[in-house]
Amino acid sequence: MWAAILSIAALFIWSIHKLRYFSSRGVRTFPPFPLFGNLTAVTFGQENFVDTIAAGYEAFSDQRYFGLYQYHVPTLIPRDPELLRQIMVRDFNSFTDRGVHIGTECDPLFGKNLFMLQGPKWREMRNALTPAFSGARMRCMAPLMDECARAATAHLKTTIKSITEIDTDELISACVNDVIASCAFGFGVNTHAQPQNAIYRLGQTAVIQHTTQIMKFSGYENFPSLMKLLGIKIIPSDAAEQFAVLFKSALEARRQRLVVRPDFIQTLVDAAQGTRFNINFRN
Template sequence: MHITPLPILGNSSKILFRQTSILDYSHDLYKTFSHERYYGSHQFNSPVLHIKDIDLIKKITVKSFDQFVDRNGSITEDVDPLIGKSLLNLKGQRWRDMRAILSPSFTSSKMKMMFELISECAKEFTKYFEKQNKTLFEVEMKDIFTRYTNDAIATVAFGFKCNSVENENNEFYKMAKEATKFSGTAFLKFFLYSCIPKLSKFLKLRLIPTPAATFFRRIVKDTLNKREKEGLIRPDMIHLLMEARTGIIVNDDSYVPDAGFAATTESKILHSETKPKLKLSDEDITAQALIFISGGFETSSTLMSFIAYELAMNEEIQKKLQMEIDKTLYKCNGKLTYEAVHKMKYMDMVVSET
């Protein structure tokens, strides 16, 4: 089952001419094929398979991931190195090797390690509002949440600390906004890559602006040099990739709650002395760290904005959630833990439903 495509434009004409949003387009497709487990459409000239069935999604992305290689990304590293070298665009054995390196970063034990870093960002975020000492304080929710997610990504993926609520114009925040901007010329470049990839390669169009790419390369290089010289260890993505580069993969056997679909199965490899098949360069590490920006910068802040809206519109839900938060913090003596968050059933319901 699929939607009949138009020449060249496929099924993307309504999105291209701004007659509908990607979200509404996806929702309409979902309703059109309400009884199907999967269905097809065309993104310009490329056929796209949409998977609806949850079990099938898990089978493809987790259990049988190694059978579904080579994404349809057409951006190669000779045109845009940071996008071309990311896991999203790698192909064949190189993709398999990179995925094997990155997967241990998303186990429950590694998430628990990184939880402390995100918690620190939350504390700084809270302190900012406490310092205002006002009964009523007006903010633009999307902006304030984007600044929080920016700080969380900076500390977890790049080992870089920045308080974007206090320091509104810090360079990391500005460059992250540039790297994720999807309007104007950026949209036109994406359209050309999707519709006429050969022309895009010939013109050597880069999706990430040069100033942003240069900035993130410098951040990663400086961090790597500092840690290698001083022997610094910090529980973040950079550290995990540094371990992978040297061939050391450590498995933490301590008990942690199962993060469900959000986490991968714990690695069974202990202190492997063998060198990884894929040699990770500074550029490779930067490319993988950038996935966090493209995957989490706008998405997480948008979700948080919708949660804030729904809680404002549903006061009884807000009160019930606040009671659970207060109860959890009381049990933790004011210091939230990874395990405590997993016990917050109502919080999980609110986030999941939003």
Template sequence: MVFIEIVLVAFLACWLLYRWLTVYYDEFEKRNVPYEKPYPMVGNLGSVVLNKEPVQKTVIEFYKRNKMHKIVGFFNFRNPVYVINEPELIKKITVKDFEHFPNHTPFINVDDDPLLAGMLNIMKDQRWKDMRNTLTPVFTAAKMRNMFPLMNECFSECIKKLKTKMPNGSCEFEMKQFITRLSNDIIASTAFGINVNSYQDPNNKFYNVGQSITRFRGSQMFKFMISNVAPWILTYLGMKIFDKEKTDYFTRLVIDAMKYREKNNIVRHDMIQLLLEAKKDSAQHWSDEEIVAQCFIFFFAAFENNANLICAASHELMSNPDVQQRLYEECLEIKEELQDQPLNYDIANKLKYMDMVLNETLRKWSFASFTDRVCSKDYKLTDEDDNFVFDFKLGDRVWFPLGGLQMDEQYFENPDVFDPERFSDDNKGNIKPFTFLPFGAGPRNCIGNRYALMQAKAMLYYLVINCKLERSEKTVKDIFNDMRGFNVNPQGGFWLRFVSRK
């Protein structure tokens, strides 16, 4: 009898768990929206969670199967999401009717973590607007121009290390780790005000902490999934996605630096200095913790993504020698104009073909495979001809499949082909608006896009001037299908051969 009761209780518990995991799985059917059948807990992200494919591929393939629908349902774990496939509708939601969709959906539970809750991309409504207005002057061309010399110091160390690897004029190595160290040092210098040389000290704490925070694998991946499915579990267990000791490390860095500079009247053209100035000029009376939060999201967004952009662009240059040669010729012209002086912000902006190469890399690789919004008040969506499309309700989550749009042959002919000419002065006007959105769209687009492009452009300049990029024996043939999970990091790595041009 006891055994039967145990079995019945276990069965009931499993049934209740299943019902809880799938409670929203009839959402789209009730609202007459096409969708694909999800799996319990993981939704439509099963292949990503099981480490079978990258999230970019999941989003792109889902878009290809469903692009005939203006709106299609997708399950992000157990949460229903409305995917918008029409560029005109994306424009309405992100720009024209922005007041109905002013916020992002928090990608992690931040209720009990003031540091994460204070990040710009997590902030909502008026609080977000106030912080965005405070930060906007930080990313002007003038501020980036002043910051550029700090980056140059890091580029110099990177190229110096690269040359030591080529005693016989060439070498081959895995590029991601090499460039991640550069990204680490640039962020340490420009955002946190500390000098770190990850080539001389490869195990420095700033780099190790950054690596552990930005890599969504293992236990951190599991906690991220739980945060999406059942955030109360993490709260109950007293667990956080990011280890408190590591987030405290960044907090101490920023607060100690701010106090030291204010006490000693030290001025340095980096992010901390710009945030200090923005804090003084703002009427919002931002706390030190809220300023720290902006440094943290800056690190979180830039550490991995900036390295990914440089690695992907280098891989494409290696794969397309004609593109690499043309870029090299442009860089040579700039080098002659500089007359042995280091690159500067204004001269870097003259690299027009470099811009084309980076834009095509962003299009083809879709590092941000989607961006999102959440409905803040009921909204009736209509198309350009004012025909009814859908009734959104308060709390509905919306995705825009950037990866799918950017790889759609309807908008980009031969999308698998790397062709920078798509972004030439003669051709870029033909790109349909809201089909190329690497940094998002509308008022909530990425505020740091100028910084990211500046870093990538300068590093590629120094790289191409000094080295010819060639295929290595270890270079992955199908690099996109070799990636897994949420990171742009092929299992076989970004292997290249570097041949000195001198």
């Protein structure tokens, strides 16, 4: 029992020491809570991470920047437009990495996310993906988005005939899922009519909002070696395997020109054929 008490006390002392980073440097921040930093409300689902940042923008409106503790990770949030321009344009070569790194050796699927990649791998991936967001490409995807919007509108018109209250979060999530499935992977799904479709279920496993996922992310930020040792993944292995099967089938159809659509995966195939960029998907 005494060993447990001493361990907890030592953990709190260590946490308090880690949470003095900003105060020792004169950076304004909300008072952090031991172990959770400034994310206590976010961890327990009482507040969205975006709302936490927005509160900092309002509270420190007289500052060029302010501090935010993502658990024990000190994060500097710039507010001043000129400072943002300095970081994002002039000195971008010094700020290419996102700060949190979950490698493919820890999570094979989530680690290939553009936000997780670092250095040369990030540059290679970004150069390959950039053409997908050109004006011409986006205009080509507009009809796909319009189709999803029409499905959402039809569902809404049918639903309001029988109920008086509608969960707008559920409605918008379903519509966004359909847009991503269509524009990114070429899968025509209607989540409003089939709420348990595979794409929607897989997408829900990757959302960093509920407490379990948030704690996993916190573990990777603070104890990456331990998380790797325990084999804990952001996206469960079974979900990653299902996604791999879907992605490979869509990719192979594009490579063989069985399907040609103005979507995101077509951009990847075109980039791979024109460069050395490798999009072989391995789980």
